[in-house]
Amino acid sequence: MAIKKIGLQIKERRNVLHLQQKDLSELSGVSLRTVLQVESGYGNPSIGTLSKLADVLGLEIQLSIQTK
Amino acid sequence: MAIKKIGLQIKERRNVLHLQQKDLSELSGVSLRTVLQVESGYGNPSIGTLSKLADVLGLEIQLSIQTK
DNA sequence: GTAAATTATGCATTATACTGCACATTCGTT
DNA sequence: AACGAATGTGCAGTATAATGCATAATTTAC
Numbered sequence: 001m002a003i004k005k006i007g008l009q010i011k012e013r014r015n016v017l018h019l020q021q022k023d024l025s026e027l028s029g030v031s032l033r034t035v036l037q038v039e040s041g042y043g044n045p046s047i048g049t050l051s052k053l054a055d056v057l058g059l060e061i062q063l064s065i066q067t068k
Numbered sequence: 069m070a071i072k073k074i075g076l077q078i079k080e081r082r083n084v085l086h087l088q089q090k091d092l093s094e095l096s097g098v099s100l101r102t103v104l105q106v107e108s109g110y111g112n113p114s115i116g117t118l119s120k121l122a123d124v125l126g127l128e129i130q131l132s133i134q135t136k
Numbered sequence: 137g138t139a140a141a142t143t144a145t146g147c148a149t150t151a152t153a154c155t156g157c158a159c160a161t162t163c164g165t166t
Numbered sequence: 167a168a169c170g171a172a173t174g175t176g177c178a179g180t181a182t183a184a185t186g187c188a189t190a191a192t193t194t195a196c
Contacts, residue, residue, distance in 0.1 A: 002119045002129050009131045021143065031185050036144060044183070046153075048112040051070045059131045061070050063077045066128045089173065099155050104174060114153070114183075 004041035006050070011039040013057045028052040072109035074118070079107040081125045096120040 014024050021039070025032040030052050037043035038053065047061065054061055082092050089107070093100040098120050105111035106121065115129065122129055 003115050006115065006129070006131055013131075020141090022141095032143090033186075034184055037184085040144080044114045044116040046112045046114050046183070047071050047074065047118060049184080050115060054131060054134075058134045060134045061074065062130045062132055063074055063081075063122060063127045064130055066122075066126045088171090100173090101156075102154055105154090108174080112153070117154080 003044065007039045007041035009059070010053055010057065013059060014039075017057065019056075024053065024056060027056045071112060075107050075109035077127070078121055078125065081127060082107075085125065087124075092121065092124060095124045 014021070019027075021035050022032055024030075025035045028035075030038075030049055034043070034045070034049060035053065038045050038050070051061060082089070087095075089103050090100055092098075093103045096103075098106075098117055102111075102113065102117060103121070106113050106118070119129060
């Protein structure tokens, strides 16, 4: 499922950058509560919310041809 | 902005596959109303909704390192 | 061990995505 | 032009994402 994978990517990238969830929350303007939900793969964030998180982490959302 | 770009990609891909908005709506289970909004770059779809559309179109949502 | 920091969960409220219906506009065909 | 098909808009209702607060559990540092 897309959301779980994305949540994991967010979490891993955050760790690589040595940021805490609270940092990501504050830098992105997304509540800590929602950061937690997204990273746990629980929930169904909007593109807007995901985009705010991705921006802080230097990531971008892409649509690509399915490989598989 | 991420949403406008994604909307355009959805629309272009749909055209490549010779699908109409109504087809995409029915195949994905997303209302025609929402398909219209997403394609026009207006609105802020959830990952779940975007994922349903992407699946039908053979696309996948990805997070990748920002290139720019 | 224990204290503090970090991550996680329950519940209630607010903001907003998603939808259906009706109607309007644009596009293609004759 | 005139008709039908496809795409788009306004408005209202419903579902659910996003949030804050309090509280837990977990991890980290002392």
